[in-house]
Amino acid sequence: MTEATLAKLRVLAEAAKYDVSCSSSGTVRRNGSKDSVGNTVGGIGICHSFADDGRCVSLLKVMLTNFCIYDCAYCINRRSNDIARATLSVSELVELTMEFYRRNYIEGLFLSSGVVRNPDYTMERLVRVAKDLRTIQRFNGYIHLKSIPGCSRELVMEAGRYADRMSVNVEIPTENRLKYLAPEKNHQSVFAPMSYVRQGVLQAADDRKVMRHVPRFVPAGQSTQMVVGATADTDADILRMTAGLYATPTIRRVYYSGFINVNAYDSRLPMLKQPPLVREHRLYQADWLMRFYQFNVDEIADDANPLLDLELDPKTSWALRHPEFFPVDINKADYPTLLRVPGIGPKSATMIVNARRFRRLTTSHLKKIGVVLKRARYFITCGELSAPCVADTSPAYVRGCLLPRRRGEHPDQLTFDFGE
Amino acid sequence: MNTLIFDGTWDGMLSAVFEAYTRRWHLWNDENDIALLRPDAPRPLFADNVADVTTDPERSKRVWKALEQKMERAALSALTVSFLSEDTTMDTPTLRFIIKVIESRQKGFERNFADNDALAIVRTAKQVRYDAHRLLQFIRFQKAADGTYFAMTDPRHNVLPMILDHFTDRFADQHFIIYDHRRGYGYFYDGTEPRLITLPANLNHMATGWLPDEMLAPDERLFRRLWQTYFKAIAIKERTNPRKQRADMPVRYWRYLTEKN
Numbered sequence: 001m002t003e004a005t006l007a008k009l010r011v012l013a014e015a016a017k018y019d020v021s022c023s024s025s026g027t028v029r030r031n032g033s034k035d036s037v038g039n040t041v042g043g044i045g046i047c048h049s050f051a052d053d054g055r056c057v058s059l060l061k062v063m064l065t066n067f068c069i070y071d072c073a074y075c076i077n078r079r080s081n082d083i084a085r086a087t088l089s090v091s092e093l094v095e096l097t098m099e100f101y102r103r104n105y106i107e108g109l110f111l112s113s114g115v116v117r118n119p120d121y122t123m124e125r126l127v128r129v130a131k132d133l134r135t136i137q138r139f140n141g142y143i144h145l146k147s148i149p150g151c152s153r154e155l156v157m158e159a160g161r162y163a164d165r166m167s168v169n170v171e172i173p174t175e176n177r178l179k180y181l182a183p184e185k186n187h188q189s190v191f192a193p194m195s196y197v198r199q200g201v202l203q204a205a206d207d208r209k210v211m212r213h214v215p216r217f218v219p220a221g222q223s224t225q226m227v228v229g230a231t232a233d234t235d236a237d238i239l240r241m242t243a244g245l246y247a248t249p250t251i252r253r254v255y256y257s258g259f260i261n262v263n264a265y266d267s268r269l270p271m272l273k274q275p276p277l278v279r280e281h282r283l284y285q286a287d288w289l290m291r292f293y294q295f296n297v298d299e300i301a302d303d304a305n306p307l308l309d310l311e312l313d314p315k316t317s318w319a320l321r322h323p324e325f326f327p328v329d330i331n332k333a334d335y336p337t338l339l340r341v342p343g344i345g346p347k348s349a350t351m352i353v354n355a356r357r358f359r360r361l362t363t364s365h366l367k368k369i370g371v372v373l374k375r376a377r378y379f380i381t382c383g384e385l386s387a388p389c390v391a392d393t394s395p396a397y398v399r400g401c402l403l404p405r406r407r408g409e410h411p412d413q414l415t416f417d418f419g420e
Numbered sequence: 421m422n423t424l425i426f427d428g429t430w431d432g433m434l435s436a437v438f439e440a441y442t443r444r445w446h447l448w449n450d451e452n453d454i455a456l457l458r459p460d461a462p463r464p465l466f467a468d469n470v471a472d473v474t475t476d477p478e479r480s481k482r483v484w485k486a487l488e489q490k491m492e493r494a495a496l497s498a499l500t501v502s503f504l505s506e507d508t509t510m511d512t513p514t515l516r517f518i519i520k521v522i523e524s525r526q527k528g529f530e531r532n533f534a535d536n537d538a539l540a541i542v543r544t545a546k547q548v549r550y551d552a553h554r555l556l557q558f559i560r561f562q563k564a565a566d567g568t569y570f571a572m573t574d575p576r577h578n579v580l581p582m583i584l585d586h587f588t589d590r591f592a593d594q595h596f597i598i599y600d601h602r603r604g605y606g607y608f609y610d611g612t613e614p615r616l617i618t619l620p621a622n623l624n625h626m627a628t629g630w631l632p633d634e635m636l637a638p639d640e641r642l643f644r645r646l647w648q649t650y651f652k653a654i655a656i657k658e659r660t661n662p663r664k665q666r667a668d669m670p671v672r673y674w675r676y677l678t679e680k681n
């Protein structure tokens with residue numbers, strides 16, 4: 001570990017930074033031993049820091065190498081770019097991970113790589129790092145490995161024994177557009193490694209029914225990422241792909257990455273002044289609705305409404321398209337119905353259901369419980385006089401009331417509250 | 421108004437409940453007629469009856485038993501976590517809440533979120549847990565020459581006892597110290613049982629939280645720089661967002677953050 005490592009780390013972190021995922025979520029594992037190090041906490045994981053772009057730093061997110069034989073149009077590391085290249089050795093990566101971990105800088109490692117020589121050669125190196133961490137260092141923290149597109153099944157199966165999570169990025173939801181921008185890739189090269197992992201997970205679950213000690217296999221499941229705004233794909237295209245992925249048993253998270261044009265010279269790419277951050281934010285909200293609010297993808301975006309409303313969150317947009325659903329009676333409606341009200345999230349819905357067993361609730365209770373009345377009041381009734389309901393006035397009127405007053409909300413300063 | 425004075429300990433809190441029952445002060449008409457204070461707090465203007473609480477483990481055990489009958493485990497833990505806030509304005513609401521729980525016929529009063537005291541307990545517990553979580557995130561160890569890892573912290577609430585388990589499990593094979601600057605105590609873990617320690621406050625590195633060079637392990641500086649380099653490199657320039665950075669990582673934690681020093 002020397003000054004030279006420092007320069008390499010800089011290059012390879014910068015090369016990896018466009019991958020959005022950094023989460024250490026999805027698996028609880030205590031260490032429970034005096035001669036090993038590390039545990040994982042589950043839940044949303046632990047963010048150890050927040051970078052200057054406000055993104056969570058949970059894992060050491062780095063590439064093994066940013067040399068690449070492929071030429072994906074949207075990627076900074078494509079072979080036609082003349083940029084600084086570097087490669088970290090297996091032992092350097094292992095030592096960096098351990099030393100950072102022991103200082104509580106990170107939850108673990110998120111390792112990806114450009115493709116050198118061929119997919120299997122590259123994947124083998126990634127697996128070596130994970131294997132050394134687990135077997136030699138007795139490291140119990142979080143490991144996330146990216147599968148190299150096109151690598152063999154055997155290597156994915158070996159990787160899965162050491163990794164908590166594995167991922168392959170879909171990048172572009174429609175295959176012809178993917179092939180247009182990334183000539184060496186197609187949906188097969190993405191979905192094949194995904195299905196190897198899925199089979200591995202299901203196999204391990206089956207084995208566990210008959211054997212007691214089955215080695216873990218990717219316990220935190222898979223994640224993937226799509227670029228937003230590099231192609232003509234609509235939000236409906238993207239969200240349908242998401243819904244399809246969540247319908248499979250092992251995909252835990254889909255990430256969305258507002259496109260940043262790092263290769264402006266490539267005429268296949270759109271010229272954007274700045275990354276489409278508001279659109280990205282709306283996609284995350286839509287994703288949230290599908291995972292935690294029991295929304296169906298068609299309720300959020302369909303052929304009639306292929307793009308999400310940039311001014312209002314997708315739940316409010318849905319409510320304005322469905323005035324007939326409201327008002328919702330706070331003292332009677334069941335939990336799923338309460339969840340449909342803009343301004344009421346899973347937490348406040350649970351609190352409402354609990355509290356109303358003790359007494360009739362009024363707006364002052366709702367306020368204390370944490371309901372965002374500013375939004376909710378057009379959609380509820382609790383037996384008092386309240387704001388005119390969306391069903392009695394018009395969606396257009398309510399929309400006017402709900403739009404942000406202040407013009408000063410800069411899209412690049414979003415604080416990403418997925419709360420309610 | 422009926423006013424009880426207690427010593428500020430958890431046993432004292434539970435003994436105060438016992439005292440309230442002995443004096444039949446739990447039968448209030450107006451819940452604002454009872455108050456629980458610490459000795460140094462100013463007395464309320466209309467304190468007609470003032471009584472000192474004797475902290476008695478026997479009595480507190482009996483009150484705790486009564487609570488265990490009436491409350492879910494999770495709610496019991498919210499109650500004790502909320503007490504770690506050291507927030508004196510919570511003393512009276514906590515006393516009232518415990519009495520309300522014992523007085524309620526059915527189980528589950530803690531889920532009456534239309535009650536101010538029940539809500540306050542949940543809210544306070546949430547704040548304390550948040551503070552504890554922030555330590556899991558932002559504690560940074562410096563490796564000392566003798567191999568011990570040292571971390572200074574400054575939590576708002578008294579949360580070190582809550583997070584110790586996480587670190588002794590995670591770093592089971594590592595010697596470490598986690599120290600609370602404000603409260604002047606910490607824990608030393610050497611692979612066996614964590615021990616409570618106090619270190620002399622007048623040392624320079626206890627004031628700054630940063631060990632001097634001569635006390636550091638030889639490669640400590642290098643790994644610090646590696647981390648700082650990584651931290652800078654991982655941000656996307658086009659997305660610079662200091663507002664979100666500060667919202668998620670408040671400036672008051674920066675003092676002991678390697679990447680911010």
Ligand code: SF4
Nearest residue numbers: 068070072075078114
């Ligand atoms: S294979 Fe990966 S690293 Fe290589 S050019 Fe494509 S996206 Fe970039």
